[in-house]
Structure formats: C-alpha cells, structure tokens
Amino acid sequence: MPGISSLHAAMPESAVPGCLPPGLLDRVRHYRLERVRRQLRKSRVPAIVMYDPVNIRYATDTSNMQIWTGRNPTRYILVFADGPVIGFEFHNCEHVWNDVPVDAEIRSAVCWNYFNAGPEAAEKAKQWAREIADLLRQHAPSERRIAVDRLDPVGLHALGEEGISVVDGQARTIKSDDELVVMKAAIDVCEQGIQRMHEALRPGMSEQELWAHLHFENIKLGGEWIETRLLASGSRTNPWMQECGPRLMQKGELIAFDTDLVGPFGYCADISRTWTVGHVRPTDDQRRLYAAAYEQLHTNMALIKPGMTFNKFAERSWAMPDTFFKNRYSCLAHGIGMVDEYPSISYFQDRGYDGMFEAGMTLCIESYIGDESGKEGVKLEQQVLLTDHGCTPLSTFQFETDWL
Template sequence: MFELPTTINEQRVRAYRLQRTRELLAKFNMDAAVLFDPLNLRYATGCRNMQVWTSHHLSRYVFVPVNGPVVLFDYGGAMHLSDDLDTIDETRPAKSWDYFGSGNRAEEHAGKWADEIADLLRQTCGRNAVLGIDRADLLPTLALQQRGISMRDAKGPMEMARSIKSLEEVAIIKNSMQVCTDAIAHMRQHAKPGVTENYLLSLMNQYNQEHGGEYQETRLLASGHHTNPWFTESSNKIIEDGEMLVFDSDLIGPDGIFVDQTRAFVVGDRKPTDAQRRLYAHAYEQLQHNMALLRPGTTFQEFGEKSWKMHDIYLPNRYAEMVHGIGFGVEYPVIYYPEDHETWQYSGAFEEGMCVCVESYVGPVGGDEGVKLEQPVLITRDGPVPLTTCPFEESYL
C-alpha cells in the first residue's frame, strides 16, 4: 500500500513536472514547445499569473526545450513573479498580436513574435528542430510557417505528462480536495428552503478563496426542475422545501488543483420521496460499479464494455462521459459511454498514478428531477482509492 508524504517539497514537485514535460515532448518527437495554455505553463514551470484572463488573451507563454534553458515570456510588469523559480532560466517580456492591443499592426506584431521564437528555437535546438505548440492563433502560426519552422501539436504530450501524478502531487490533490469538502459542508449549513441557487454557489466560492483556493470553472448548482436535464447553470431560483439540490463543485482549489466533487441531497425537513430515492440509488449504484473497474491495465474499451448498464429511460439524458482525469483541470483520459464509443472513444488504458473522476448522472426523460454524483479517486495497483471524504446520502439508499 502506498503512503503519501506528510510534507511537500515544492521544488521536487516542480522538477518532476518539468522532467515529465521534457520526456513526453521527446517521446512525441518534438525538440521544444511553446506553451500558451495557463495550465500547461503552470505545470511545466510552477508559475501562475492571471490564469483566467490569459486563457483568452494569449499574452503569456513559455519556451520549454527537451534540452536547454527554459524561457518564460510574461505579461509586461509581471516578470518578477518567476524570480525564485528554479524551473525558469530566463524571463522576457511577452509579445502580443491580439487585435485589441495591436489593431491594424496585428500581423506585424505576430511576425516579430515569430522572429523571436524561431531564433530561440534554432539557437537552442538546431536549425531543423521541431516545435510543439499547445495553442495558437492564426497569425503567429502563419508567421512561423513563413519562417520555415516545422510544428506539431503539443497538446498530446502535455496531457500525457500531466496524467501520471507523483506521490507528492497526490498529497497536494488530497489537501486541496479537503478544502472543497469543507466548502461543501459550509454551503450545506445554509442550504435551506427560501435561499437562492446563486447564494449557495457564492458560499462555496467564498470558502474556497478564503482558504487558498483560486476560482470556479463552472456554475453548476441546480435545484428541483433545474436538475433535469443537467447543465442548467445556477440562477436566482428560490429553492423550495423537499427539492433535490445537485451541485458540481468545479472549484480550482489551493495549488491550482481542480477539486471536482458532485453531490446531491434533499433540501429542508422533508424526507426524500420514493422517486428521489430511486434516482439517488441508481446514480450511486452506477458510481460504485464503475469505480470498482478502475485497475491499471484495464483498457478504455474494456471499461466501457463492463460499465454499469444505464436504464433506457436515462440514456438520452446521460452525462458526456463516465470518467475523466483531474489535476489542474479536466485532463486525459476521458472515457465515454459505450453508446458513444464509435464516435468518440480513443484507445488507451488506465495506469497506476492516474487521478480520475468517476461520473454519474441519472435523469429520466421527462422527469421532474435528476441526480448527479461524482467521486475523485487515485488509481493504484490495488485499485481505486478515494481522494475525498465528502459523504454520500447513504440514508437514501
């Protein structure tokens, strides 16, 4: 049985992540990569800066070679953020071509960006080096092509790198998950008839940020008829006595961890109805059945074939996937329902060290309510180990 460390060596965590990045870039036949995605940049370097804003303004990026110095290009005035990071050898001001900042000079500015990257790539990796890019706009991509740079998609190696966690990473995830569990408990104390969905959502956010968390990725907290079908976002709907409350935490907790937990319970003093109990029991049964299948070496195809057989009345409203990886966000792998395998499912197998979320949503077509449950687990050689202590409503079963 594995044993998690009680203290975290952050320098060792950063070194592990950078080494994983370099190993996977080499495995995918790339000599270096420019990473724009804030999650990939943070993974490779340990440096964060305005993660939400820079997810839609590509004004921050990092050059990571398989061999050679790592160069961070940070937003103007923010270069001091990486002063104490051993993973970054040099910091330069970032160049941007976004139209809001460049206007009719956008193409010119993209060319200057490409000149600097092409020079850095050739100086570090040689004239025929292959460059990976995880995200790119049209103008800089065209500019690199015009300069004869051979490019490949770096999303694959970055997803694969992030999918296997060290024991220290697992300890970080568990610590962050506890903040989420506590945020849920705090919210639940105020979940009473007469409050709004938005009010309860704000309480989880408040607790998370007060305890080192960062932000929330979605607004998935719903009650009553908003729970079926799923994906109705939180609103000013007043929650009534006896309604089912369903929420997908989707918080970014301490250390940037995506603390993805989903629970459901009946609000107020009323006992759950037979219909609510049935929905909850089926969702819980699906969750437990599928969780037990998670073993190293089990292929995604095998998992789909052995997964819980969803009742016909629930199939049209099924969730997007049965399993997805977690770390800084929703990550590789994603396992779809058997009905969607022909369209979406790729090959692969579960591995020891993966952290994944097992999903269940049960909502009958035309029904009043639905129930969603989700459990994050670590895959070990002995099977899945829960990453959260957040309780289920066992009295409903």
Template sequence: MANFDWHAERSDLSGIALLDRAPESEGIDLKAVRLYRLGQLRKEMAKRGVGAVILSDPINIRYATGTRNMQVFSMRNAPSRYLLVTEAKTILFEFTGCLHLADGYETVDEVRPAMTASFVAAGPEIAERERKWAREMGDLIASLVGKGAIVGMERMNAGTAIAMKEEGFTIVDAQEPVEMARAIKSDEEMKCVRASLRATEVGVHKLRNALRPGLTENELWSVLHKSVIEQNGDYCETRLLNAGERTNPWFQETANHVIGENELVALDTDVVGCHGYYSDFSRTFHAGPGKPTDTQRALYQTAVEQVYHNMGILKAGMSFRDYADRAWDIPAKYYANRYYLSSHGCGMTGEYPYLYHHGDFPDAGYDGVIEAGMTICVESYIGEEGGREGVKLEQQVLVTDSGIELLSEFPFEESLMDSGFDAPFPLPKI
C-alpha cells in the same frame, strides 16, 4: 495541521515565497513536485521528437513551472503570457510589469517580457506583429534547438502559428505531450491533490450547512466560492449548482432561481483549488424540511450504483475499450440524459483520458491504457427525459498498482441512501 507563522520570514513576500509558505503547503516538497512535472513534459516531448513547445494555457504553464499569474485573464488573452520549453531551457514570457512573479522558481531559467500578439494590442498592425513575434521566437528556438525543429504550439491566434511555419519550423499541436505528461501523478504531487480536496470539502460542508429553502442558487453557490478563495484556492471553473426542476437536464448554470422546499439540489464542485489542483466531485442534497420522496431516493440510489459499479472495475492495465464494455449499463429511461462521459482524468483540471459509455464508444471513444498514477473522476447523472429532477454524483479516485484509492471523502446523503446497498468500496459517511 500545525499552526503556521505567516510572520516568520517577511523579507520576501513576492513570487514563490507566499505560495511555498502557505499553510496548505506544509509537508509537501513543492520543489520536487515542480521538477517532476517539468521532467514529465520533457520526457513526453522527447518521445515525439518535439524540440520545443510554446505553452499559452495558464494551467499548463503552471504545470510545467509552478508559476501563476491572472489565470482567467490569460485564458482569454493567450498571447499575453507564454512559456518556451526545450530539453535544456525554460523561458517564461511574462505579462507587462509582472516579471518579478517568477522569482525563485527553479523551473524557470529566464524571464522576458511577452510580446502581446493580439488584435487588441496591435490593432490593424496585427499581421506585422504576428510576423515579428514569429521572427523573434523563431530566432530564439533556432539558437536553442536548431532551425527547422519540430515545435509544439498551444492556443494562440492563428497568425502566429502560420508565421512560425513560414519561419521554417514544423508546427505540431502541443496538447499530446502535455496531456500525456500530466496524466501520471507522483507521490508528492498526490499530496497537492489531497490538500486541494480537503480544502474544497470544507467549502462544501459550509455550503451544505447553509442550504435551506428560500435561498437562491447563486447565494448558495457563493458559499463554496468564498471558502475556496479564503483557503488559497484559485476559482470555481464552472457554475454547476441547481435546484428542483433545474436539476434535469444537467448542465444548467447557477442562477437566481429560488430553492424550494424538499427539492433536490445538485452540485459539481469543479474547483481549481490549492496548488492549482482540481477538486472534482459531485453531490446531490435534499433541501428539506420534509423527507425525500421515493422518486428522489430511487434516482439517488441509481446514481450511487452507477458510480460504484464503475469504480469497482477500474484497474491499472485495463484498456479504455475494455472499461467501456464492462461499465454500468444505463437503464433506457435514463439514457437520453446521461452524463456525456463515464469517467475522466483529473489533475490540474479535467484531463486525459476520457472514458466513454459503451454506447458512445464507437463514435467518440478511443483506446488506451489505464495506468497506476492516474487520478480518475467517475461520473453519474441520473434523470429521466422529461422528468422533474435529477441526481449528479461523482467520485475522484487514484489508480494504484493494487486497485484504487478513494480520494473524495465528502459524505453521501444518508436520507437518500438505500441502507441495503452493498458498495465495493466504503461509502463516505458523515
């Protein structure tokens, strides 16, 4: 990457300037990325006759506009920042004192202060605040798309949706048009995905190099988080790094557990990284100083086989049901502790579609079509019920018209690999 002169233009270091001029943005037309994403959302709204959507999820606001502001805070304080999108206009309602953060974004037509419709802001007057919020929002939407329009809403307190309905609008869930919009990535958008992955891989390399018995899980996990922040990523969405007995079953949060000698250490990155894109791959390491046991190697190799079988069947035009029918058959001794999904969509976070295991499809699965432009994370967790350790592996791929492209390039552990394994795609190597 070429050297970047941070001091070349210091006249405007607010709003869009720092984000668009950051080193990881070199070679990416972020204006084209933003306009494509907003166009995708409007296209999916039009398909469903939705006249307006009110987005409160900060990930979806960033998808539609590129703007970001206190994302974790906004996730738990949804009414404090929201975005109105219609066919012809976008209005960002920004948190108090933050209106300048949207300066320069071609995807934002207007910025207004948000009316925080929450109990902590309004106290016992919350019901009246919600009605006032709905009256003002309803008048605005009516002036833009007409009274009685179909309005998609996201997670806000229930009173706002009830009050909007009382204003005469047909209220629907905004999730469907947003998720369908996000599912297909543009070529320029994929540059953002790759930039986020490369930065996350730097962090995982640092974590791998720091790994040693005697560290706590928290100490080791913090190496990745520090690197993500240093490289202008946003945050780690989960705390999924475990060692030894805490690798089985999966989904135990990183803690002050001390990593022991020769234990397995499993990591799922779940990084909301550069440009807000999700870097989602999983690796399992061996802590040393000795060699892995036969049991550890068998667990690892089984996980590799599951991931690469399911990568091998992915293709554009395949139905979700067909994928489930053809996916790797999990051995009975690992079935109870299986990962809850076989694969899932990935963009700015985990997203549509969810692809289920064959055995789970009748109860949880739904049908659809895998399309070119989808980024998919192929999952495996292998650990016996009641067993001591488990292995978590995951690869992030792009579905293309001619097959798939492996996106996650961080190497596998050669000491845990079966050298005779014939992978349908090149294995990432050191």
C-alpha cells in the same frame, strides 16, 4: 509507480495550505518540469511553446491572471527538452517569477491578439515567430519542429513562414506521490466548502447564495477559482448542465452541484453531490434516482483496473436503463489534475477514443441520472486515484447512504 497503493493511507488528514511537508512543493515543481522535458525527448521534439495558463502553471508554477490570460494570449513560455526555460511575460509582470525556484530567462511577451495589436496583429505575429525561430536555431540548430499546446491560425501561419512545423503538445496523465499530496490539499479545501454549503442550505435561499459559500471557503483557504457555476435545484436539475441562478430553493426538492474548483497550488477538486433542500427525507422517486446514480458510480469505480482499455471499461460499465440514457452525462470518467484532462471516456454506444488505464492516474468517475421526461435528476462524482489494486477515493465527503 512504486508504493502508490499505500499512498492514500499515508496522506496527512489535512494537507491544507501551510501544512505541506518542507520541500514537497519544490519536488512537485521539479517533477512536473522534468516530465515535460521527458515527454519532449520521447516525442523527439526539441521544445514546446505553452500558452494555456494551466500548462504554464504545470511547467513553471507561475500564475498571472489565469482566467484573463486564458482568453487573452498575452503570456507564454518556451521549454526546451535539453535547454533553457524562457518565460515571455505580460507587461511589467516579471515579478510573478520572483518566488518560484525555476531557472528561467524572462523576456517581454509579443502580444499579437487583436486587443493588443489591432490591425497590426499579423505583423506582430511575424515578430513573435521570428523570435521563436531564432531561439530554436540557437538551442536546437538542427531542428525545425516545435510543439505548441494551442495556437491561433495567424501564429501557425507565421511559424510556417519561418520554416517551422508544429505538433500538438498536451499530456499530464501520471501524478507523482508528492503531486497527490498537493491535490489532496485542494480536495480538503473543496470539501470544507461543501460542508459549509451543507450547513448553510435552507429553503428560501437562492442557488447563487448557496454557491457563494463554496467560493468563499476556497478563496479564504488559498484556492484560486472555479471553472463553472454548476449548481441547480428542483426542476432545473433535469436535464443537467444548468448553472446557478437567482431561483429560490424550495423545501424537499433536490439540489445538485459539481464543484470544478481550482484550489490551493492550482490543483482541481471535481466533486458532485446531491441533497434535498432542508435535508429532509427524500420522496420515493428521489430515492429511486439517487440509488441508480450511486449504483452507477460505485459499479464503475470497482471495475477500473490498470491495464484495462477505455473501450473495455465502457463496454463492461454499468448498464444504464433506457429511461435515463438520453439525459446521460457526457462521459463515464475523465482525468483530473490542475483541471479536467485526458482521458475523457465515453459511453460504449458513443464510440469514444481508446487508451489504457495506468496506475498513478487520477480520475473522476461520473454519474448523472434523470428520466428523459422527469422532473428532477441526481448528479454524483467521485475523485479517485488509480492504484495497482483499483480506485482509491481521494474525495471523501459523505454520500446520502440512508436514502438507499
């Protein structure tokens, strides 16, 4: 990707909502839709049906109750490689397309999930499949194959009865320069939320109260939702993956979090930091854990280069001491865009799938350090852009370097 190594330096300091350069968002929309179409042509698939609300947002920049429609498949789109975009919208929601410059035909969705169709689900799925098949015959008459991002068995069977075979449709790896500016806007909002948490943190407040400060700042500044509630304190930091609760935090214990925040324009900011409650000096044991997490994170960031395979990276990555290995994080790094995305890179011992790093990828480098029988743990995560020269941080919130 030309010029990508200098992109970060050229980004505005605060690409927050209202501050995007004129025309940039429309260029992002055009890039994403055309990238979907290029991938279809490359795969020799005439069209894709998208149900995942994040994929719909990626292709069309339309959004409608994303969390609800993520559980209830009641809106979907059909994108042709060389043909129209057709949006199938939930009841009386055609207006969500009004301010989006996508040339699309809008139809009413055929909803065949049990909530909407009850015992008529199979018959509704047949109606849905007939409409998809008719559109395929109209716009790609020689083709009987289609990509789908996700589909329940009833729908897969209904398409099969129409003589249509289905291939998997998931790919959002490389980011354009304009897309990176929009992602930075989400990160800026997230880091304002982290700063609010940092200033609000005090002994005696609950984990949930602290987490609410991140939500508040995100919504206030045009963000959308947060995928998890990963904030824990004290003994709940080990093992990791405990969501925030009513526990009252005590002075001097560790508090760690993972933002998983979908900010303005639908892009994700996925950042982890660990502090002490009350921002007091850590104990020697807390410093030991933090130093190991910091070393893992920065060693692995320095290692990744375009052209390196995932397996080679995993093999050369920071050697985790045995005392931490059982409680390790689920991956060394993962892709990031509108949400977490391909790739997810496993530890070498876990034998994950292989692939290759490319310039233009946006990644999150992960670390969790906690002794197998320990009392506390440290979670760190940095969001980066992979350039021709290596990883450039996109998230810039400070680490506790005075603990090292």
